[in-house]
Amino acid sequence: MKRDLKFERFYPHPVERVWAALTDSKALAGWYMDNDFQPVVGHRFQFRTTPVPEQRFDGFLRGQVLTVEAPYKLAYSFIGGTMERETIVTWTLTAHNGGTLLVLEHTGFTGLHDVAVSHILESGWNTFMANIPAVLDALARGKMSLQQDEGQSNGDHDEGQQSL
Numbered sequence: 001m002k003r004d005l006k007f008e009r010f011y012p013h014p015v016e017r018v019w020a021a022l023t024d025s026k027a028l029a030g031w032y033m034d035n036d037f038q039p040v041v042g043h044r045f046q047f048r049t050t051p052v053p054e055q056r057f058d059g060f061l062r063g064q065v066l067t068v069e070a071p072y073k074l075a076y077s078f079i080g081g082t083m084e085r086e087t088i089v090t091w092t093l094t095a096h097n098g099g100t101l102l103v104l105e106h107t108g109f110t111g112l113h114d115v116a117v118s119h120i121l122e123s124g125w126n127t128f129m130a131n132i133p134a135v136l137d138a139l140a141r142g143k144m145s146l147q148q149d150e151g152q153s154n155g156d157h158d159e160g161q162q163s164l
Contacts (some may be wrong), residue, residue: 019071026147031131
């Protein structure tokens with residue numbers, strides 16, 4: 001038994017801004033979960049949320065960055081909760097009609113238990129992806145700073161980041 005998930009969303013924002021929402025730790029926390037994510041191949045990271053002990057969920061989702069082709073493709077391993085096997089999350093961004101077509105593929109659910117878990121994650125991805133537009137709008141209006149901007153010691157922002 002096997003199941004894969006696929007979601008497509010269009011956002012009226014440039015690819016670079018959508019990429020920042022997916023790869024910047026602070027922006028990612030704005031629509032998904034607190035994290036220590038870095039878009040660096042090999043980086044091991046955690047997404048953190050409220051534990052649910054009665055469902056054997058410790059509040060951590062773990063992964064390792066597998067692919068970074070900025071600003072068009074990001075892939076990482078993904079496992080957490082009661083998942084028995086590691087899965088792969090792949091984000092693909094394509095400039096389209098003045099905005100960005102975002103495709104999320106979450107693949108590798110095998111076995112009865114993990115296929116059942118995929119239905120929970122399907123609902124979760126739909127909920128979380130609905131939060132992305134608010135982060136994109138905040139970035140566009142300059143109401144949200146990026147983690148990488150805050151890390152600069154002289155307070156000057158990279159010119160490319162100001163246009164997000």
